[in-house]
Amino acid sequence: MIQARQLTKVFSDRKRGQVVAVDHVDFRCEPGKIFGLLGCNGAGKTTCLRLLATLLRPSSGSATVNGFDVVAEAEKVRASIGFLSAATALYGRLTAYEVVEYFGRLHGLNGSALRARIDGLFGTLDMNEFRDRRCDKLSTGMKQKTSIARTLVHDPPVMIFDEPTAGLDVLTARSVLGFIAECGRGGKTVIFSTHVMSEAEKLCDTIAIIDGGRILAEGSLGELRARAGLQSLEDIFVKTVEEKI
Amino acid sequence: MKLRPIGVVYLKEMRDLLRDRRTIMSMIVVPVLVLPALMVAITSMASKVVGQARQEVGKVMLLGGEDSPETVAALRELKTIRIVAAAADYTNQISDKKIGAAVEIPQGFDAALKAGTTTSAVRIYTYESELKSTIAAEGLEQFFRKRKEAIVSQRLEERRIPQTVLTPFSVTRTNVASPKKVTGNTVGMILPYMVILMCLAGAIYPSVDLTAGEKERGTLETLLCSPVARTHLVVAKGMVVLTVSLVTAVLSISSNGGALLVMKRMAGGLGNNGAQGLALDPVALVGVAVMMIPMAVFISALMIAIGLFARSSKEANSYLQPLMICAIVPALAGGLPGVEMNYRLALIPIFNVSLISKEILAGASHWNHVLLVFGSMWLYAAIAVAAAVALFKRESVLFRT
Helix, strand or coil, rough: CCEEEEEEEEEEECCEEEEEEEEECCCECCCCCCEEEECCCCCHHHHHHHHHHHCCCCCCCEEEEEEEEECCCCCHHHHHEEEECCCCCCCCCCCCHCCCHHHHHHHHCCCHHHHHHHHHHHHHHHHHCCCCHHHHCCHHHHHHHHHHHHCCCCCEEEEECCCCCCCHHHHHHHHHHHHHHHHCCCCCEEEEEEEHHHHHHCCCCCCEEEECCEEEEEECCHHHHHHHHHCHHHHHHHHHHHHCC | CCCCHHHHHHHHHHHHHHHHHHHHHHHHHHHHHHHHHHHHHHHHHHHHHHHHHHHHCCCEEECCCCCCCCHHHHHHHCCCEEEEECCCCCHHHHCCCCEEEEECCCCCCHHHHHHCCCCCCCEEEEECHHHHHHHHHHHHHHHHHHHHHHHHHHHHCCCCCHHHHCCCCCCCCCCCCCCHHHHHHHHHCCCHHHHHHHHHHHHHHHHHCCCCHHEEEEEECCHHCCCCCHHHHHHHHHCCCCCCCHHHHHHHHHHHHHHHHHHHHHCCCCCCHHHHHHHCCHHHHHHHHHHHHHHHHHHHHHHHHHHHCCCHHHHHHHHHHHHHHHHHHHHHHHCCCCCCCCCHHHHCCCCHHHHHHHHHHCCCHHHHHHHHHHHHHHHHHHHHHHHHHHHHCCCHHHCCC
C-alpha cells in the first residue's frame, strides 16, 4: 500500500526562486488496484513518484510505501518497489541477463533462487531470444522488456511507473500496459503516471488529476464522470484544470 | 558498512568498464604498449640519426690560413671533415645548413707557433644545437686541442722541463654511497612523479564514466532505485576508480621501466654493469608503493566527487583538466633536487608524497616525516571520500542535468 499525507516538495531555483513541485498531496493506493496520476508535462507527476521511490526527500508531509516511511526507512522502501520510468535506462555494455541478475543481487538474491527467478521472468516476458545480447544492441521493445524484468526480479509488492510508454511504439506500449494491468491483477500496489487519457481510462481503478503540484480531483472513472457531468476523460481533465485556473 | 552490496556494485562496474574499449585503451594499450613503443622508437630513431650524422664527412669552410700552410695541410688531412673554399656568406651557408661549420685561422698562426708566442684565437663558427654543425665543430675542437697539447709538450721538451709541471696535483672523486642509494636518488626525482601522473591519468576516464557518464546515460536513476545505501555506492565506485588508477600506474611504470632499460642498452649506456647500475632497494620500492595508496584513494575520491558534481561527461572533463595541472605541478616540484622535507611541506597533499617518495628511494627519509605524510594523506583521502558521499546524497547534484 502507498499512503501520501500532505506530501510536499519545494525546489530552490536560482532564476525562479522557490518552486513548489508537489503541493500538500494526499492519496492512498491499495494493493491489487492501479492508481493513476494524470497530468500535463510539468504537473508534478515525476517529482511525486520520485518522492515515493525515495529518490527525492519531501520538503514536508510524509509518505509510506508498503508500511515503510520514505524518509526514515528509505532503503526498505526501495527494497519494496519496482520503479520504471523513461529516465531509468539500462547498462549498454551488459547483456539483458546480466542487468537483471545485477539488480537481483542488489536486492539480496543470489544462487539458484536468483537463477530460477530470472529464468521464470525471461520465459514469461519472452526474452530468452536476446538474453545474452548487450543492451545497447537491443530494440526499444527488448529494452523495455529488460527494464520490466529488472523491476520485477525481486518480486516487489509495490510498482511505480512514471510514464512508462513514453517514446514507445504502439505494440510495445500495448505490451507494457498489459504488464501493468497484470501487476494489478497479481495483487501488487500499482501507481502509474501518464498524460495519455486513453491509458488512464483503460487501466486505472482510481485516477488523480494533478496540476501545478496539487491533486485537483480524485476518484474512479465513474465518480469523476458523475462529478463533472461529462463522459470523456479528456473533457473532465480539461474542465478540472480550467476550473482551477 | 556492508561488504556484499559494495562487492556486487564493484564487480559489475569493473565488468562494465573492462568491456569499454576506451578503458582498455587508457588502462592497458596506451601505457603498456603505445608509450613504451613510442619511447623506444624515438630513441632508436634518434640514435640512428646521430650515428648517421657522425659517419658523414661534414663540410667545413676555411677562412684565412694562407700564411699557415702547416695547419691548413693538417686540417685537410682530417678524415672527418672536408674543407671547402672560403666565401663571404659563410654565416648564411652555416644557417642554411649548406656547410657544417667554418674555421678562421688568425694571421701569422704558424709563424707565431714556431716563434713560441701566443696567437689570437682560432674561431669556429657553428649553428648552435644543429646536430651536423655540432659534430663538425667537435671535430675541429678536438683537432686544435691535440695540436695545442703537442705544441706545449714540444715546448716543454725544448726547455727541458718535465711534463709533470703541468699537473702538480690531481683531483679524484670517489662515490661512497651504495649503488642502490645512487640509483634511488636519481630515480627518486622522476619515479614518484611518474606514478602520480599515471594514477591521475588512469583515474580520469572511469571517474567520469561512473558518475557524469551514468547521469548522461540515465542509468544513475536506475541504480538509485536499488536498496543499496548511497555510501556503499560511492565506496564501490571509488574502489573501481582506485583499481583502474593503480593498475594503470603499475602497468605503466613496469612497461616504461622496461622500455628505459631497452633504450639505455640501445644508447650503449649500460654495458655489462647495467643491471647493477639500475639496482633499487626493494624495501624502498615497497615503501613508495605504500605511500602511493592514500594518495590514489585521495585522487579517486576527489575525481568521483567532481564527476558527480558535473552535469555531463564534457563538463566533468573540463573540471578535471585543471585538477590534473593542480596535481602535476606539486608532484613534479616534490622531485626537484634540493627540495627537502620538513613538517610544513609534509602537509601539502601530493607534493608531500612525491617528496617523501624521493627521500625513501634515496634512503634519506625520516620516520616522523613518513608517518606525518602517510597520516595526512589518509586524512585528505577521508575528507575527499566524505565529500563524494555528501554529494551523492544531494538530490540537487544527482538530478543536475
